[in-house]
Amino acid sequence: MSQMKTNGTQTRSFGQRMNALWEYANPVKFMALSGKVLPWVIALCALTLIPGLIWGFFFTPEAANFGNSVKIIYVHVPSATMAINIWVMMLITSLIWLIRRHHVSALAAKAAALIGMTMTLIALITGAVWGQPMWGTYWAWDPRLTSFLILFLFYLGYMALWAAIENPDTAADLTSVLCVVGSVFALLSRYAVNFWNQGLHQGASLSMDKEEHVSNVYWQPLVLAIIGFGLLFVTLLLIRTRTEVRRRRLHALMARERMMDA
Amino acid sequence: MLDLGKYADAILWSWGLTLLLLVGLTLMSLRASRKAKADLMAAEERRKNG
Numbered sequence: 171m172s173q174m175k176t177n178g179t180q181t182r183s184f185g186q187r188m189n190a191l192w193e194y195a196n197p198v199k200f201m202a203l204s205g206k207v208l209p210w211v212i213a214l215c216a217l218t219l220i221p222g223l224i225w226g227f228f229f230t231p232e233a234a235n236f237g238n239s240v241k242i243i244y245v246h247v248p249s250a251t252m253a254i255n256i257w258v259m260m261l262i263t264s265l266i267w268l269i270r271r272h273h274v275s276a277l278a279a280k281a282a283a284l285i286g287m288t289m290t291l292i293a294l295i296t297g298a299v300w301g302q303p304m305w306g307t308y309w310a311w312d313p314r315l316t317s318f319l320i321l322f323l324f325y326l327g328y329m330a331l332w333a334a335i336e337n338p339d340t341a342a343d344l345t346s347v348l349c350v351v352g353s354v355f356a357l358l359s360r361y362a363v364n365f366w367n368q369g370l371h372q373g374a375s376l377s378m379d380k381e382e383h384v385s386n387v388y389w390q391p392l393v394l395a396i397i398g399f400g401l402l403f404v405t406l407l408l409i410r411t412r413t414e415v416r417r418r419r420l421h422a423l424m425a426r427e428r429m430m431d432a
Numbered sequence: 433m434l435d436l437g438k439y440a441d442a443i444l445w446s447w448g449l450t451l452l453l454l455v456g457l458t459l460m461s462l463r464a465s466r467k468a469k470a471d472l473m474a475a476e477e478r479r480k481n482g
Binding site: 228412426427 | 439446458471472476
């Protein structure tokens with residue numbers, strides 16, 4: 171009996187573990203944890219991003235069909251991957267805000283938007299620059315290209331909405347709804363090639379399909395670059411979310427000062 | 433020197449713009465972070481001193 175009690179107190183249920191996770195939505199705990207984690211994430215980012223990009227740029231051979239233009243995939247594919255995944259991250263944190271009203275999650279979505287917009291812009295520009303010599307045009311109203319452009323406009327709209335509304339809770343509510351709507355285009359950006367079997371853009375570079383999959387000599391540095399871009403996103407997200415938490419606290423203190431002055 | 437052949441312009445533009453945007457975003461984030469930290473510390477100080 172005593173053994174059972176001991177096990178009962180030591181083994182936490184799934185629900186209890188999930189509740190412990192929500193504690194990090196507390197701004198003070200988030201700041202403490204993110205402050206400790208940040209140097210490690212920066213180090214891991216440097217250890218993956220720099221070698222991944224150097225390997226991709228300097229040490230990959232010319233491709234038979236694309237020539238040296240294949241080197242563009244080391245910036246194009248990771249940025250396009252991040253553009254979609256960042257919107258998915260924003261969707262999750264927006265839903266957390268709408269359901270559980272944790273401020274840190276709303277601020278994390280806000281902090282991620284500029285990073286996501288930059289990644290989408292990089293994907294659009296590098297795709298266009300690559301498209302000119304390969305397809306003979308910078309732009310075509312291809313399903314994937316078009317859905318990426320709409321995703322970029324959603325990022326702009328999302329940031330504009332945050333900037334336009336003074337009350338932070340109202341801004342978080344409205345931007346969260348916008349994020350849910352925009353998720354359709356994030357999904358379309360990823361699966362447009364599969365939905366509509368037309369357009370100029372080829373299938374996924376990292377595919378389980380052997381015919382589509384790029385060869386190992388290009389694939390290995392590409393995976394390293396994608397991990398590097400992912401860690402760069404986490405680094406910038408932590409820095410920017412910490413900034414948003416501080417700004418929120420500052421906003422509260424300033425409001426208090428104004429009330430005392432009045 | 434690495435020979436990028438006939439695609440040199442496309443490659444250098446892509447990489448150049450990417451690095452410029454990423455470095456710009458990083459510097460902007462760090463600057464905003466430092467400013468928010470300094471402003472908050474000043475406000476906390478004012479609150480302590482009444």
